[in-house]
Amino acid sequence: MAQITLIEAVTQALAYEMKHDDSVVVLGEDVGVNGGVFRATQGLQEKFGELRVLDTPLDETTIAGVTVGLAVQGMKPVAEAQFEGFIYPMMEQIACHAARMRNRTRGRLTVPAVWRAPWGGGIRAPEHHSEANEHLFTNIPGLRVVLPSSPARAYGLLLAAIRDPDPVIFLEPKRIYRQYKEEVPDDGEALPLDVCFVLRDGTDVTLVTWGAQVKETLEAADELAKQGVSAEVIDVATLTPLDFDTIAESVQKTGRCVIVHEAPKTAGFGAEIAARVAEECLYDLLAPVERVTGPDTHIPLFRLEMKYLPSTERIVEAAERALAAS
């Protein structure tokens, strides 16, 4: 069985679903002959033709609105925003229509669509190519916000996202697009949405994260293990609707919670998790909740960007502070 990267897992999921469901179409800028600037759609146009893998005019608003129209007509469009920083012109169509169509029409019209976007920093890209803005979507009712963190989860969650009857924002951590390979059987098996994945069991501290930071967080857990600390690592995967029960169960067990994300700290999605921990697990806590995040600044251009992103060291330090508090 072939070992594949996260980006290849995205391609594999798209190809599988397009082969088995004629209503699945891919659209975006450069997704056709070029196979996408990251090659997520490589080879798809050859297999499925120019209409089902459609190079659109260079206008994000058009991509987003056409996606809504396709979906209402019973297609299952998978739209690509070339970079997360270019998704802003799509916001009106996503927030005002995709997220509301089912509610507006009492279920008469629906938008079973996926918006994919390469997300986050760390690839030495120009300005606007390194955004982490998942929190802008998590406050919009009617959307699922999903971030895979491994090739297998990219494959399984993207299949689930395409099959879901409601709109999904699927944010792909581009920093780990090609970081490592793993075996991902092309068996069409979706993973469940709306659940967190416990990637590592532990008893002393709960590390909660998503997307590219899963890598540093797992590394931090390894470091902590060397100190005799047992860290549990949770990949939230679907931010909304949130599976808080899995997080609560863990925090009740460990009494310590460290939340890691690369988006700016204030009103980032970590704030929601911290608030839930305060609401539901306050008396289980042995230490204040820690957040390891990007600062409330724009992600710097690439000479400084790694100083911005949460590092393994910062995560270990936060866990150590939590452990020292009790």
Next chain:
Amino acid sequence: MSIAAKFEIEYLQYLDAEGKQVRKDLPAFAKDLDHMVELYKLMMSTRVFDAKSVALQRTGKLGTYASCLGHEAAHVGIGSAMKPEDVLAVSYREYGAQLYRGVQPREVYMYWGGDERGNDYQNEPARHDFAWSVPIATQCLHAAGSALAFKIRGEKRVAVCTIGDGGSSKGDFYGAINIAGAQNLPMVAVIVNNQWAISVPRKIQSGAPTLAQKGIAAGLHCIQVDGNDIIAVRKAMEDALERARNGEGGSVIEAVTYRLGDHTTADDARRYRGEQEVKDAWAKEPMKRLRAWLVDKGVWDDAKEEAWKAECDEWMDNEVNAYLETKTQPVTAMFDYIFAEVPADLAKQREYVLSLEKKGH
């Protein structure tokens, strides 16, 4: 210097403001006088419906309402030219087109009366049309996406969007006509130019002498019609729909009309436009000319007018009663259509709101 390309915009009118036929070549549908009477009757019922809506709002029985007074020829012309299998994506005042396609007045009242069920159109073909789209011009891209779906599936259907003169300034409109041209989509965009985008007049909306010509940049067929002449609107629509259905390209139609009422019931047009202008516009309104033409043809008279008016009043009274008798949705309805199934996390909030309800909060 040589000419790289040259364009012109045709203007189409059959009936002038007095109902005098200015062209001899009547299209086939207009030779069917029974059908023309039907169109006139729907224009009239639309006007009766509209007056009823405004009255409901003024008496506190409806929320903010966007009147269609003066747009009857444009809207009925659009709706009546479409086939049932086509799809209509409107903004929020195209009732004449929607009533033709089966939207019930009570549904319009429900939407403007604060109940989402008004968007759950019960009758085909409206049932597969889009709901009202308040964010300006966004519906144009829904039509483009629908047209793309029809093209991918090889269906002989056309997606129609309507847009105002103000809406034609928005990127969504340009994006929609642009991809319609680039992909040869079966789409027709109708700019219902009623001269006013709330308080902003047509002349400072665009420097283009016609709004129809915006379609030229997208490679679409373009025409400007007298939007108060239903024969012109309907003819332009029929031609555009047939071309689109046959894979011969999309169209932009500019229907020039006038918003005789306020933008919505929350607006007061006297703040920004003069009485004389409105008076002049009333002289060109769409009902009078069609009535004169039908009377001249001997197929309409005062007695018929009175009888149909009475029927419309009765119809609308029934619709108003049905609307007023509609029970408010249960409070849980706000949760039940966010996703196909209520997710566990949302279900907890649903339970909480339900518990408040039980406590009488």
